[in-house]
Amino acid sequence: MIRRERYQGSCSRSFYVGDMKEEDIKASFTNGELKVSLPKTGIKRAEEKKYIEIQ
Numbered sequence: 001m002i003r004r005e006r007y008q009g010s011c012s013r014s015f016y017v018g019d020m021k022e023e024d025i026k027a028s029f030t031n032g033e034l035k036v037s038l039p040k041t042g043i044k045r046a047e048e049k050k051y052i053e054i055q
Contacts, residue, residue, distance in 0.1 A: 017025065017038055026037040 018041065020038065020041070024039045028035050
């Protein structure tokens with residue numbers, strides 16, 4: 001082995017999940033796997049695609 005890297009410390013990430021109550025969001029971290037459960041807030045219409053014609 002020529003090179004081995006190790007990391008020891010903490011890491012953090014943040015995600016915007018919309019306007020939700022903290023009580024409704026569930027998260028667990030087991031065996032190196034993070035699971036986040038978010039409630040379904042309803043079906044939103046897909047945004048209409050807009051095109052600009054190039055002449």
